[in-house]
Amino acid sequence: MPEPSRSKELPVSLLTDPVMIEACQARDFGRVFQMVKTRAGIYPSMIARRCDLTPSRVGEVIDGRRQLLHMDVIERISDGLRIPGHMLGLARRTWETPQNLTVTPHEPTEAASSADAQLAAGLPGTDVDSILALAAERDLSPSTLNALHSSIADYWRRDDEHGGETLRPAVVGQLRYVIGLLKEERSSPMRDGLHGIAAELARLTGWTYFDACQYHQARAYFTEALGLAKAVDDHQFMANVLACMSLQATYQDKPGDALALVAAAQDQARAAAGTTTRVLSMLAMREAFAHATLGNRGATHTAISEAHTYFGRIRTDDPDPAWVTYFDETKLVVDTGIAHGRLGEAALAEPLIADALRREHATNHRGRAFHAFWLARTQLQRGKLDEACHTAMEALVPAAAISSQRVAGHLREFYEQLEPFRREPAAVAFESRLREVLPRQVSGSPRP
Template structure:
């Protein structure tokens, strides 16, 4: 964004105004935007451009019809309007430090000690690289099956523990498979390698998305698209575009989300082997995009289509392995979340609760994620005791998985508790939170 479009800072008199300080402290962005408009002359269209929001979203926030809770949106507002990080409960922003005071750390010289030497029983890396040049890897259908089995295992462990620790292994395997693509092979083997590389790139992108590192996620998703396009795997391209659409909803970019999922549906419909389960999943992602835009009619229509497609599923359908997760409990919980995004809490609550009862207990991240959604819908209906009980139950699976996305939903629920923070049930929830997730609780907005 050009510097001319963005002031270096808000007027000091506004930043020191008690009303502005209080509005920032509780993250009441309706008040913040109104104050910025009246005291600094920055109108809603300019706020939208600087904070990477849609003008309609800014208007809804100012009118009190919508809240902004996602952490990445809060960070964009801080950076776009030049609100110091501490006012919004954030870390010091990079632009708050004058360039003249930025110190570049120098790397200490590396002195190899005895403990840094490789074991004598292993050849050095230079020997490994020489041997690799003289060895042609013979691949067969069994080799491809082994690759696919390892990918399925990566996904299982990602569900249980998060992808942070897995990422180095996944990236290493991705680069290894991409290297194998440089050799000439029979078409069936070569196409299989392209598909495996595409899935490894998507998995890497997913681990970055789950960590809320969106630029890196987008780069790997794009690599996955290119690999799938090389073998004209349109169903898989649709899958990657659906992942990118979901990421856009987290970045509060609903127009991008809708464009991406529409492209995904176009790819899927142009493929001759697309199954009803894939189309159902894509319709549900479309519902998420419409719900984030606040369009009830379009959201309900997409939900209806998702259920219609799901009813067409046959046991004999040649579903790709990557869509197997989209079973009936997943359809139901996503339906509830779509209604929740629209503010239809009473409709959403029983759906999410039913799906949670039927979900696999091995998917720690999914259970934590969906439980926080259930707690939010309960709180939206004024069911404080139930909401705190549900959220407390979600803390244990949340503590078992390294997922910034789950932590973000926890923070959003905690922020929603602000008016009830001194109630006994809220205090009990906070106590348990600080016990199980001390690193997350230390970053919560007071």
């Protein structure tokens, strides 16, 4: 596809418009195309030619009848319309010419507004990433891989604390950057390392979409992660990705798929040399979730028992992969409680979830909110209305601190279960606190 000329680049005022920025972050191409048409005079037929799309497809996107989700299409839009990669969650595009280190002064042809001058400072080519890219060597070292792994660990920490929605553009950009590095000739150890990093970034991206309940996009990235891990025969990581997909299937009310996916995960783990008992314990617990969603009481209890047996065999010197270290004793206990809760065994679930919640790290806002709503639901099932409302009330603060549609979904489920008790003082107090802390959940509707 021929590159559009520089004279047809989008105006600075459009690229820095908050509405355009928001539309790009959300990948709402209907709004993007409409703004490009009205603000830059680039009509749908021209958009189609630039982005290698059919005019009818562009029209469907503008009318809201079609979404564009595939990465190759998003990259074509970025390149065709000259939308900087970072605005769409992509790596820096090759056409984003770095600024020269020496600047030739010139007389401005027309005076720019002070606002435009300030906003232009944030355009591609003048940001720190672009400057660093100029100085960066393409020869990678083990320390480079270590730095990338460290950034992934930081992403996961921030995901627990704040949610992944705001992180996603940076994660996707880094993923595409690593994919780009894989296109160059590398030594086998370096290539394997990059494949592993790319697989982790793809799984993290899928997880952020899963947590946002955007299941189609999540599955696409999980599948990409699976392929990247398969390319280097990393069966343990393939098992990890399949386990994530199994958990998503439970949320989509597809328990049969959940069971099939976790069975495939366990097959991959058995095929891997040196799979650790912590990994096997985590997979057994995911199997318990699948059986519990199906209502298979005996199979759920068997899988829970296997998870605890494997966990009891963990040794301090086991070579656990970094991605499974989150599965500690607290996680084992709370997941056991949740598995019993999914079966409706509230009396078994309540003390386990309560115990784990007391141990939960204060900065893990999603975990604290998520598990507190599970505890409140089990308490309500046991007729403990006052305790349930108190627990749910305490969950509102961490829920407000994180962007997670999964957590919001558990809040809605608890709120709906309160319906028979709506006039009770404890329920009234909870709803009052809910309106105070999370007004968006209840504004305009009696339900969140």
